[in-house]
Amino acid sequence: TQLLEQSPQFLSIQEGENLTVYCNSxxxxxxxxxxxxxxxxxxxxxxxxxxxxxxxxxxxxxFQFGDARKDSSLHITAAQPGDTGxxxxxxxxxxxxxxxRLYFGRGTQLTVWP
Amino acid sequence: DTxxxxxxxxxxxxxxxxxxxxxxxxxxxxxxxxxxQKAKKPPELMFVYSYEKLSINESxxxxxxxxxxxxxxxxLHLHAxxxxxxxxxxxxxxxxPAAGGLNEQFFGPGTRLTVL
Numbered sequence: 001t002q003l004l005e006q007s008p009q010f011l012s013i014q015e016g017e018n019l020t021v022y023c024n025s026x027x028x029x030x031x032x033x034x035x036x037x038x039x040x041x042x043x044x045x046x047x048x049x050x051x052x053x054x055x056x057x058x059x060x061x062x063f064q065f066g067d068a069r070k071d072s073s074l075h076i077t078a079a080q081p082g083d084t085g086x087x088x089x090x091x092x093x094x095x096x097x098x099x100x101r102l103y104f105g106r107g108t109q110l111t112v113w114p
Numbered sequence: 115d116t117x118x119x120x121x122x123x124x125x126x127x128x129x130x131x132x133x134x135x136x137x138x139x140x141x142x143x144x145x146x147x148x149x150x151q152k153a154k155k156p157p158e159l160m161f162v163y164s165y166e167k168l169s170i171n172e173s174x175x176x177x178x179x180x181x182x183x184x185x186x187x188x189x190l191h192l193h194a195x196x197x198x199x200x201x202x203x204x205x206x207x208x209x210x211p212a213a214g215g216l217n218e219q220f221f222g223p224g225t226r227l228t229v230l
Contacts (some may be wrong), residue, residue, distance in 0.1 A: 031217075035221075040202070040224070042118075042120075042204050043225045094211050101170065106155035
C-alpha cells in the first residue's frame, strides 16, 4: 500500500524554470519530511513540516503542509543545476503499530540542465 | 552534530561470504533503522531498533541479521546473500517516538553492496 502518492516521478527542466512537486495521501500525518538525495549518497533532510497550513522557506525552496495534514508540496524557484537529485517526501505517524515509521513517496527525479 | 556514519562505503561479496555493515551515531538518538534502496527508488524499511530492542522487522530474510550492541551502534550481519540483494544499504537514527517531538530521521551515506 502506497500511503503517499508523489508526483511527478521524473522532471527535466532548464535552468531558471520553476517547478512544483506534490505529495498526497488519504491519511493524516503527524509530520512530513522532505529529503534530497544525490546518487550513491544517503538522503539529506531538507525540512520537516508539522502544523496544518504551515509554509517553510529554504532559500529558493518553499515547502507547504496542507491544512488537513494529508498533503504537501515543494516549490523550487529559478532552478539551478545544483538542485538536481532525487526528492523524497516522507510522512511520519506515531499511531500504534506504525510506531517510529516513515512512509516514503516514490520520489521525484529532478534534472536541471544548464 | 547531525552525523550518522556508515562503514564500509563499498562492499563486494560472494554468495558464500559473511560480512557486516556498521553504523554509528553520537546524537543521543534512541531509535536506529536499516533501509535497503534500489536505484531511483525510495528507501525500503528493513529493521527498527528502539531503545536497543528490535521493534520492527519488515519480514526480512534471515540472511540479514541486525544487531544493536549499544545505543550508538547498529550492525547488519550478512550471510549467504543473493545477487538481487545488491543495493545501497542506509542506516538512519532519530530521537525515537517515545521521546515525542518530530522524530526526524537522519541518514548515513550508505554502503553500496554488490553481491557476485
